[in-house]
Amino acid sequence: MSEPAELQRFRKEFPERVVRAGGLRWGVIDSAPRTAGHSPPALLLLPGTMGTGEIYWQQFRALAGRLRLIAVSYPAVADVARYADGAVRILRQRGIARASVLGSSLGGFTAQTIALRHPQVVETLFIGNSLCDPRTSWRPKHPPLAEIEATPAATIRDDRVARTDQWPRGDPGLALAQAVIGAQGRTRISARHLKARVLALLRAEDLPPLPIPDSRIVIIDCDDDPIMPPPVRKAVRARYPGAEAHALPSGGHFPYISRAEQYTAIIGRRLLG
Helix, strand or coil: CCCCHHHHHHHHHCCCEEEEECCEEEEEEECCCCCCCCCCCEEEEECCCCCCHHHHHHHHHHHECCEEEEEEECCCCCCHHHHHHHHHHHHHHCCCCCEEEEEECHHHHHHHHHHHHCHHHEEEEEEECCCCCHHHHHHHHCCCHHHHHHCCHHHHHHHHHHHHCCCCCCCHHHHHHHHHHHHHHHHHCCHHHHHHHHHHHHHCCCCCCCCCCHHHEEEEEECCCCCCCHHHHHHHHHHCCCCEEEEECCCCCCHHHHCHHHHHHHHHHHHHC
């Protein structure tokens, strides 16, 4: 399966712009309303390791106009704290003092880091297919950090892309996610950027308690996520026992693509009622 035509049209309607924030170059897609005086609630969207901001194109299609959606693509720096601080600067550059924040995988960890470092900014925190304890649960699953640091960036990217080719292909939604994420790794994310993202999560420490109440947190994950296994997902739910939690029976690691309608409905019900 190739990339959908709808995604290609989305790129033309909502082109990614390069901006500077915190001395770094970011990609930003902003659904800012074209009419003056209209200020819908803002939602910041943070991708995982294998995606740019455009992976949320289906959420843009469904929610733009009712929400102001701002999706980012990370700079080539291996530091989640700088991702968090830079994303908040991007909001401030746009005159947004407070926003809901949604991230998946690496983005979900970055979203939690925003809530930790900038709690006054976060309205609702959406944690998608992610983790809260990378030192405990993530780092032990990988080769030693020094070995990964010494690995050429192109080798890391080729390995990540090759893994997408091994996903099961029977489900149409999962096949769509496979096509999009594979293309992202091949053509939309440089090897240098991808290696930086891999290292950012591997270097991160387990998160302390967040200074926001569980009532402002929404967890979305999938029972068949092959990347975040049950113990990792259970740790997130145990960390935030009072959060609103949604477990999709299927959708893999990328339900915002593979189960876009269900995923978007969760966002809409929470933020729009």
